[in-house]
Amino acid sequence: MSASNEDNKSMIGRLWQGLTRPTASFAVGTLLVxxxxxGILFWGGFxxxxxxTNNEEFCISCHEMEANVYREYLDTVHYSNRTGVRATCPDxxxxxxxxxxxxxxxxxxxxxxxxxxxxxxxxxKYEAKRLKLAKNVWKVMKDTDSRxxxxxxxxxxxxxxxxxxxxxxxxxxxxxxxxTCIDCHKGIAHELPAGxxxxxxxxxxxx
Amino acid sequence: xxxxxxxxxxxxxxxxxAVLSFGSASAQDGVTSLRGSVALDEGQPAADxxxxxxxxxxxxxxxxxxxxxxxxxxxxQIDVKANQCMGxxxxxxxxxxxxxxISETHYLSPTGVRLNKVSGSRWFCNQCxxxxxxxxELVPNTFTSSNDLR
Numbered sequence: 001m002s003a004s005n006e007d008n009k010s011m012i013g014r015l016w017q018g019l020t021r022p023t024a025s026f027a028v029g030t031l032l033v034x035x036x037x038x039g040i041l042f043w044g045g046f047x048x049x050x051x052x053t054n055n056e057e058f059c060i061s062c063h064e065m066e067a068n069v070y071r072e073y074l075d076t077v078h079y080s081n082r083t084g085v086r087a088t089c090p091d092x093x094x095x096x097x098x099x100x101x102x103x104x105x106x107x108x109x110x111x112x113x114x115x116x117x118x119x120x121x122x123x124x125k126y127e128a129k130r131l132k133l134a135k136n137v138w139k140v141m142k143d144t145d146s147r148x149x150x151x152x153x154x155x156x157x158x159x160x161x162x163x164x165x166x167x168x169x170x171x172x173x174x175x176x177x178x179x180t181c182i183d184c185h186k187g188i189a190h191e192l193p194a195g196x197x198x199x200x201x202x203x204x205x206x207x
Numbered sequence: 208x209x210x211x212x213x214x215x216x217x218x219x220x221x222x223x224x225a226v227l228s229f230g231s232a233s234a235q236d237g238v239t240s241l242r243g244s245v246a247l248d249e250g251q252p253a254a255d256x257x258x259x260x261x262x263x264x265x266x267x268x269x270x271x272x273x274x275x276x277x278x279x280x281x282x283x284q285i286d287v288k289a290n291q292c293m294g295x296x297x298x299x300x301x302x303x304x305x306x307x308x309i310s311e312t313h314y315l316s317p318t319g320v321r322l323n324k325v326s327g328s329r330w331f332c333n334q335c336x337x338x339x340x341x342x343x344e345l346v347p348n349t350f351t352s353s354n355d356l357r
Contacts, residue, residue: 075282076282077282166304166305187284187289187291191284191286191288191289192284192288192289192291193288193289194287194288194289195288196288196289
């Protein structure tokens, strides 16, 4: 027991020595170049693998997403429209900026956990949780001032003259009152959940 | 015995088919399919899509007519969970949205009790209220608005 401990110690010790002592057999240039390319490989690999989990195909590889929210989204303007511009799942649900994206990806481990538990693996379970899940997303969008919406939609470039009278009026009001997209535009990409009556800022649309 | 029944049934079927084919052959001249006179292996160009009439409120053609909808409704959710029409047409939202409020009769339960929300029996708006397109009438008719008859 004590012998193996000493062995381990000496191994760790040797490794530490190797890492802290100047190298005798490699040129600084070699080390720099190798380090540079290894860095690119690791950094690229990290981002590449993160991007693999950042597309619609990955999102709907779980039936929880495919059978519920994805099917509903197929009927909406963000899936099919006049100009053919689409917003896929991550466009709205994963931030574009790197730091926020990584934060969101770390949070997503909780989703993996509940996927493994099967928290929403039937339609009934999904519907029972839907209000809570929707509220979570609405809260995030409110807190980030609808950052993901604004990757495409912005007040600065809205031509109010082109808009209908009612939407033009509402958007002007939204600017004046510092409102954010999700304050009004709930239930535009997925169905509204049951029980939204009384949710702050939602007009009385429920039963 | 069984052969006899079979033979009779076959005979009847043959006679029936003969009568039917004769009948349809003689009726063929006056009948055209909805498809028109285009051959089966030819394509028929699709009819133009008709867009809903929007922007101007419709006048009613008779007193009890459910008001028609002067805007598109295809993206609005009306189901057991939510009714997005209410977002503008229920009180008090209708005031700010400058939208027509749903009729007071729609706040009455089937037994006549006044409710503070739209009655469940009136929930599915598009059972009665529908958008309109500028379409040719399917059957020529002489319908006249009751307003014009007064």
